[in-house]
Amino acid sequence: MPFPLSAAASLFKPGQSGTIERFTNEGLACKLLDIGVRPGSRLRVVRKSPFGGSWYVKIDRQCLALRKKELACIMVK
Known part of the structure; x- marks a missing residue:
């Protein structure tokens, strides 16, 4: 079964990465966009909190903590 062209970043597991579309x-x-998350940037999920409240991600060379709602609106290919 082929992978979809893009998926929400909230579906990724720790260690998975892709390019923001x-x-x-x-x-x-x-x-x-204000905090530096831009299309074309490389996103890698580092880890998520135990109860799923926030996710620790690395985007290019900066590390951020994002809520699941924010991560769900980022489409990654």
Whole structure:
């Protein structure tokens, strides 16, 4: 079964990575752009909190903690 062209970053498991393709939520996209999350950047999921509240990700060379809602609007290929 082939992989989809893009998937929400919240579906990734720790250690998985991909390239940010686009955002699905315009309001959250503005916030993500302000903190340096840009299409074309490399995203790697480092770990998630025990109860799924926040995720620790590395985007290019910066490390961020994002909520699952924010991560779900990031489409990665």
